[in-house]
Every structure is written in C-alpha cells, then in structure tokens.
Amino acid sequence: MDILAPFLVGAWILTFCPRGSATSMGHPLPAPLQENPLFSPPAGSNLPAVGEEGTSPPTHLRMPHNYAEDDYYYDIEEDLLTPEPPTPGVPQPLPPRCDYNHCQHLQVPCAELSRAEGCLCPGISGPDVAPEAPRLQIIHTTEAGASVRWCAPSSTVLEYRLDYRPVDGTFISGPAMNSTSRLAVVSGLSPGQEYLFCVVASNWAGSSPTDDGVGEHGPCRLARTPARQMPYVYVAAGLASVLGLLVVSVLAWHFWYRKKKHLRRGSLDNILDGESGLEGTANASFRTEEQL
Structure with missing residues (x-):
C-alpha cells in the first residue's frame, strides 16, 4: 500500500494538467509553406527567401552578441511602401x-x-x-x-x-x-x-x-x-509802436508833474501864504521883520 501511494498521487496530479496540442499528441506537423509566385522579395532587400525547402535567414544579417531585443528591429513595410503622388486637381494658393x-x-x-x-x-x-x-x-x-x-x-x-x-x-x-x-x-x-x-x-x-x-x-x-489780410508783421509793428508811444507819453507827463509840484514847495509865495511844505510851517511875521 505504501508503494502504490506515490503512483496514485502522480495520476491525480496529471488529471489537472492541460491537454497537449495536436503536434504533441503524435499528429504529423503541417506541410511547409509553398512559394507564392505572385510575391517575390525585391532585389537587394533583406527579406528571407521562401521556397519548398523552408525558410532560411539571410546570410548578410548578423546579430551582435549580447544584443537587446528592443534595440534592433526590421520593418518590412519600409521597403514595400512608396510615397503617394500628389492628388491632381488641388488648387494652388494665389x-x-x-x-x-x-x-x-x-x-x-x-x-x-x-x-x-x-x-x-x-x-x-x-x-x-x-x-x-x-x-x-x-x-x-x-x-x-x-x-x-x-x-x-x-x-x-x-x-x-x-x-x-x-x-x-x-x-x-x-x-x-x-x-x-x-x-x-x-x-x-x-x-x-x-x-x-x-x-x-x-x-x-x-x-x-x-x-x-x-x-x-x-x-x-x-x-x-x-x-x-494785413500781414502779421505789419500788425505787430503797429501795435508795438502804439504801445511804445503810450508808455513814453505817460512817463513824460509823470516827470513833468513831479517837477512842477517840487518847484511850488518851499518858495517865497508858499511861505507868505502860510501853506505847509516839506520844510515846515511858514513864519507869519517874516515880512514885518523884513520891513523893519
């Protein structure tokens, strides 16, 4: 009984394992892809050749040692796509x-x-x-x-x-x-x-x-x-002349009036008449003393 126990445990574990594929179950592998006559890699491209014997990588491609998978890539569409010609009939800018x-x-x-x-x-x-x-x-x-x-x-x-x-x-x-x-x-x-x-x-x-x-x-x-219109120069000259004549007339009259007023002050007539002047009050007995 102790000898059969390990076998029973292993059989029980195998029941939980997924079923194998057709290939793993003993079925034959699918036939290799046949060469498509409608598609052939362009001359000088790096695409691998496809034939009846299978595929073979190009001999001129060598991967460096210790390379990272994200550092190198090969874009098949880069060699197959061609730029599209400009659409005819599009109006050009004026x-x-x-x-x-x-x-x-x-x-x-x-x-x-x-x-x-x-x-x-x-x-x-x-x-x-x-x-x-x-x-x-x-x-x-x-x-x-x-x-x-x-x-x-x-x-x-x-x-x-x-x-x-x-x-x-x-x-x-x-x-x-x-x-x-x-x-x-x-x-x-x-x-x-x-x-x-x-x-x-x-x-x-x-x-x-x-x-x-x-x-x-x-x-x-x-x-x-x-x-x-009269030129502005003549108008200005006329106004200046009138203003100058007016100033001279006022100054002349002022000096004449002051001189006349100064002559009347302190004269013999002012003293005899008893008028007050800048020199003081007139002496009423001056004429009497002069006659004596």
Missing part, C-alpha cells in the same frame, strides 16, 4: 495682392509691381474704355492758390488734368500730368473768391465725366479762397 495705393502721389504703376514681385493687381478697365471719374480727396486754399489731392479710378489712365473756374466764370484747364500724379497746385487765384475744382482722367478712348461739386466723393468740389 499670389499676394500688390501693395498699390490709389491715393498715393507718384504711385508706381501696378503692372510694374506685378512684374517685379509676382503679385496681383486690382481689376481695371481697358484702354478702349473711357476712364471713370477720379475721387477728389482734399483741397487746401490760400489767398492766391490751392492744392488738390485725388484718388485714381479703377481704369486705364494716360494723364490727369485739373480744371477750375470761379462760380460765375468759365473753366481754366491746367497742364496735363502723368498717370502717377495724385497732387496738383494752382496759383493766380483771387482772394475771397469761390471756385469749382474738377479732376479729369483721360486715355485714348475719352475723358472722365465731371459734376457740379455737390457730392462728397465726386471728381469736383467747391472751395473758397480766404480774404486778403
């Missing part, structure tokens, strides 16, 4: 807009900016269409002149011209200016007179229209020159 100011004096034409910087210009009408009206921006007037600023229209312009006239007179045309001009100066105006100023743009197709100057953003505007 060039930036040109730094073009319609109201800047001596502004470089936008066509030259576009050729130099590869930027985009604002849309304008062609040379076969008459220009639109410029926008008169500001007017500064003096007694005999004025300076006018304007903004260019969205049109092809060859030259500008400033026309002006008195309200009850006829237009006077100024000289022609090139397409980069945004400023004009007029001289020979009359002081205290209201004028109508108009900026006209022109090309081979014609000239821009004008108006009566009532609108704020049109090509024309009414402005009045200031009245003639």
